[in-house]
Amino acid sequence: MYLELARRNLQRAKVRSLLAVIGILIGVMAVSAIGIFGESLKATVLENFEDVANELIVGPNYYAGYRYVDEKDVNQIEKLPYVKSAIPVKSDTLLVESKKLKAYLQIYGLSEKDAEELFDAEKGVIRLKGSCVVGKNLADTGDIKVNSKITINGREFRVAGILEDTGARFDINPNTAVIISQDDFSKISDKGYTMVIVKADRLDHVDNVKKAIEERLNSREDKVYVFELSIILERINEAFAQINTFLMAIASISLLVAGVSILNIMLMSTIERTKEIGVMRAIGAYRVTILKIFLLEAVILGIIGSSIGSVLSLAGGYAIDYIILQNVKYVFQPGTLFYLILGFSVGLTTAVVSGLYPAWRASRLEPIEALRFE
Amino acid sequence: MRVVELVDVSKIYKTEFYEVKALENVNLEIEEGDFAVIMGPSGSGKSTLLNLIGCLDKPTSGKVLINGIETINLSDKELTELRRDTIGFIFQTYNLIPTLSALENVELPMIFKGISKYERERRAKKLLGIVGLEREMDRKPNELSGGQQQRVAIARALANDPKILLCDEPTGNLDTKSGEQVMDIIKEQNEERGVTVILVTHDPTLAKYGNFIIRLRDGKIEGIEGG
Numbered sequence: 262m263y264l265e266l267a268r269r270n271l272q273r274a275k276v277r278s279l280l281a282v283i284g285i286l287i288g289v290m291a292v293s294a295i296g297i298f299g300e301s302l303k304a305t306v307l308e309n310f311e312d313v314a315n316e317l318i319v320g321p322n323y324y325a326g327y328r329y330v331d332e333k334d335v336n337q338i339e340k341l342p343y344v345k346s347a348i349p350v351k352s353d354t355l356l357v358e359s360k361k362l363k364a365y366l367q368i369y370g371l372s373e374k375d376a377e378e379l380f381d382a383e384k385g386v387i388r389l390k391g392s393c394v395v396g397k398n399l400a401d402t403g404d405i406k407v408n409s410k411i412t413i414n415g416r417e418f419r420v421a422g423i424l425e426d427t428g429a430r431f432d433i434n435p436n437t438a439v440i441i442s443q444d445d446f447s448k449i450s451d452k453g454y455t456m457v458i459v460k461a462d463r464l465d466h467v468d469n470v471k472k473a474i475e476e477r478l479n480s481r482e483d484k485v486y487v488f489e490l491s492i493i494l495e496r497i498n499e500a501f502a503q504i505n506t507f508l509m510a511i512a513s514i515s516l517l518v519a520g521v522s523i524l525n526i527m528l529m530s531t532i533e534r535t536k537e538i539g540v541m542r543a544i545g546a547y548r549v550t551i552l553k554i555f556l557l558e559a560v561i562l563g564i565i566g567s568s569i570g571s572v573l574s575l576a577g578g579y580a581i582d583y584i585i586l587q588n589v590k591y592v593f594q595p596g597t598l599f600y601l602i603l604g605f606s607v608g609l610t611t612a613v614v615s616g617l618y619p620a621w622r623a624s625r626l627e628p629i630e631a632l633r634f635e
Numbered sequence: 636m637r638v639v640e641l642v643d644v645s646k647i648y649k650t651e652f653y654e655v656k657a658l659e660n661v662n663l664e665i666e667e668g669d670f671a672v673i674m675g676p677s678g679s680g681k682s683t684l685l686n687l688i689g690c691l692d693k694p695t696s697g698k699v700l701i702n703g704i705e706t707i708n709l710s711d712k713e714l715t716e717l718r719r720d721t722i723g724f725i726f727q728t729y730n731l732i733p734t735l736s737a738l739e740n741v742e743l744p745m746i747f748k749g750i751s752k753y754e755r756e757r758r759a760k761k762l763l764g765i766v767g768l769e770r771e772m773d774r775k776p777n778e779l780s781g782g783q784q785q786r787v788a789i790a791r792a793l794a795n796d797p798k799i800l801l802c803d804e805p806t807g808n809l810d811t812k813s814g815e816q817v818m819d820i821i822k823e824q825n826e827e828r829g830v831t832v833i834l835v836t837h838d839p840t841l842a843k844y845g846n847f848i849i850r851l852r853d854g855k856i857e858g859i860e861g862g
Contacts, residue, residue, distance in 0.1 A: 262739075262746050269734035540730040543691060544791065545719025545747040547712060629691040632726075 263550070267557035274530065278562060281523050285566025285608050288516030290574045293604030295512045297578030299505030300600065301591035306497060315345075315464045316490045317471055318432055319457040322483045329453030330485060334478055338459055341473045343466035348375040348458040350433060351443060353450040359411040362403035367438040368413060370446025379458075380435060385422030389442035392421035396436040413439060414449040431490050432458045467491050516607060520615040523562060527555065527619035538623050539631025552624040559616020560609070567608030571601045637703070638798055638831050639665040639688055644697035646683050646854075657683040659854045661697070667798065670825045670832045672845030679851040681835045682803060688833060689722055689801045690714045702798060719747055723792030723830075725821075727804035729784040731776040737763060737787045738772040744794040755794075762790035766820055782813025789820055793830075800824065802834040806841065818844055 271278040319338065321327035330349065339347045351370035356363070371379070373389045380387065380394075385407035387394050393413070395405055400423045405411060409420050424435050446452075461470045471487050478485050531538070538551055578597065582589045591597075646658040658680045665671050675681050686692040687699055690706055699706045702721050706714065718724075731740045738759050745755035763772050766786035776784050785805060792800055802821060806814030822844050824830045834841065842848050847861035 262742075262752075266732075266734065273734055536730065537732060540726075540732070541743070541747075542715070543689070543718060543724050544744045545715060545795070547715050547747075550747060629686055632691065632730075 263554050264557055264561075267554055267561055270530070270534075270554075271558055271561060274526075277526050277529075281519070281526050281562045282566040282569070284519030284522045285516070285563060285612055286570040286573065288513070288519040288611065289567045289570025289604040289608035290577050291512035291515045292509050292607055293571055293574030293600045294577030294581060295508045296505060296600030296603060297574065297592060297597050298581040298585070299501065299508055300594070300596040301578070301582045301586060301588075303498070303501035303505070304591040304594065304596075305586055305588060306501070307494065310490075310494055310497065313431060313490045314494050315461045315467055316432060317459040317461065317467060317474070318488045318490065319459055319474060319478075319485050320455065320488070322486050325483050327484055329455060330457050331453065334485065335454060335457055337477055338457060338474055341470065341477065343462050343470050343473070345460040345462045346375075346378070347460075348372075348379065349443075349454040350456045350458060351446050351450070351452055352433075352455045353446075353452045355414045355450060357403075357411055357413050357439060359403050359405055359409065362405070362411075364403075366399065367434075368446065368450070369433055369435070369438055369440045370443040370450075371440055372443060376440055379433065380427065380440075381425045382422035383425040385420070387424075388421040389440065389445070391419070391445070393418040393439050393441045393445075394422040394424055395420055395440075396424050396434075396438050397426040398436040399438065411439070413441070416445075416449050418445070431493060432456070464491065513607065516611045519566070519608075520611040523559060523612055523615035524618065527559060527616050528622070530558070531555065531619045531623040534623075535626060535631050535634040538626050539628050539634065542626070542628035543632060548624040551626075552620045555620030555623050556613065556616050559612045559620065562616075563609040563612025566612065567605040570608055571605045574601065574604055636667045637664055638667045638669075638701065639663065639833070640698075640700040641684075641687070642698040642700075644687060644694045644699060646680075646687065646692070647695045656854050658687070658694070661854075661856055663849065663856065665831060665833065667831055668825070668829045669847070670822070670845045671834065671847055671849060672842050673833065673835045673849045673851060674837060674839070674842065675851035675857070676837065678853075680854040681837075681851055683854075684851065685801055685803055685833065685835050688799070689724060690718050719744060720795055721798050723795075723797035723800045725785070725788050725792050725800065725802040725805045727807040729776070729781070729788045729808075731784055731787055731791070733776050736773050736775055737768060737779065737783075737790075740776070740787055741790045741794055744791060748795055759790070759794065762793055763787070765793075766790045767816075780813070781809050782816060785809060785813070785817050786820065789817065789824075793824065798831060800830050800832045802832065804836055804838075805834070806836070806838065 319330060321329050335347055335349045338344060353368050354365050355368045357366045376389060377387050383397060405420055407420055407423060411418055411420060426436060459470060461467045467489050471489055474487050541551065579589055579592045582592050641661050641663040644658055644661045648655040648657055673681050673684060687694055690701065693707065701717060741759035741762055742755045760769065763769050766789055768783060768786055771779060771783060805817055809817060821832055825832045847859060849859050850857040
């Protein structure tokens, strides 16, 4: 019955109640939609790093006087448990010349199999026997095409393929580099393995692999360092969580405004209904009953506004994702549900907190004073 | 049984600049089943007296006993329960809740008491029958005439079967015919159910309904007639 009474009181001032609901609705929508967008943005960025998340990079410990990882160590790493593959990489900065280009560039020495595992060719094929493949940016700036010829440190190579743009990577960055076979590499450079890209069989085995490598290779002295790329994922996650919190804090200002409007509306309502409160107190309503009736009004406004706001925030999140990310596949991921619930709870809490003071004020009215009110 | 007893009751309203003695050393006893009419000019303290008996206000000094209970030291919760269970209020301006139907308005004091929906509906319908409004029970106050609204207010006042009915100028806003209807119902409750009625008015024609009349002037009892 109290609920019914609260509902009818809200209905009595339809426009005013509608405005309060719209206020909450906009606030909830802003918070949830921005939360959904933030989550989608994070998912989109992380997508690029997912295939490197189970990677570890093993490099020589320069501080202990090591320049390279030696062959024996690479073999040992390959045999460790949970290791899916170990790709030894040689690299050096050497003079590259083509018709239009003369520059010192990064040259990687890889086995053909490993190169195929790591990269895809946009044009031509990945073949390293007597030939090379070049990165997309290098091909564009140096006007290098499939089958054109380049020289590295005075030795001629035919370009067998041009690699796809891989975006940012943390192990090898081939976009501005040339990849040749390890045999050819040893003919033009005396450098050994500068890193080993180790892939764990599963993401949750990365730590085990790291420990195993350190135990096996660094038992006597620290020959190598091991760097987990999953750390980068954690950093990205942290950074996005911060950005998201900040964005939602800004969005929640609109909820604050909605809260103030509910406070205002309900204060007006308590003043207008002072005499009614007096009558109810006179005929046997406890203070807490009056408090309950007024709080219920705030709860109703909060539930209606927050529910509609949550539903509309899905559309809002969809629209923002579509406009900014041009990709809406992350709108309907499990994380979205969290932001819908969060938006709903924050909206409802705002309404209740805003209704608390007017309701308390109404309940504190002395019946005799309230009855005299005209 | 003595249902209302006032002992040396004074009520003084103080503001920053002046003091108003609304009631001064009032002593009054009303027995169960009495119909007391309190009369006096404006500002004589009639409403103040009624508010004190109705536990809506506390005296500055003196004692107010309702149904044998000393009210001065009661908590807000206890006063609320005393009003809810022992006293029925009838106001000059009816004071019905505008969002509720006639039936719901009558049910309201029973809701506050926690009576079950079935029981309060049954009782509210019966009471609306007594005041002759069973056909209007689904109407909202703004769909009823002044006389009908006041009759709903009487039904509401009787909802929790009170011992005392406090009526503050109940016919003040009504035409003669409606006023008489309302007074007949109140009188009937007094005579047939033994409800103690305390009625405040400055309309001398209502004096005939009471078995005694208390005349107030300047916050003091000037005289008691009848009884």
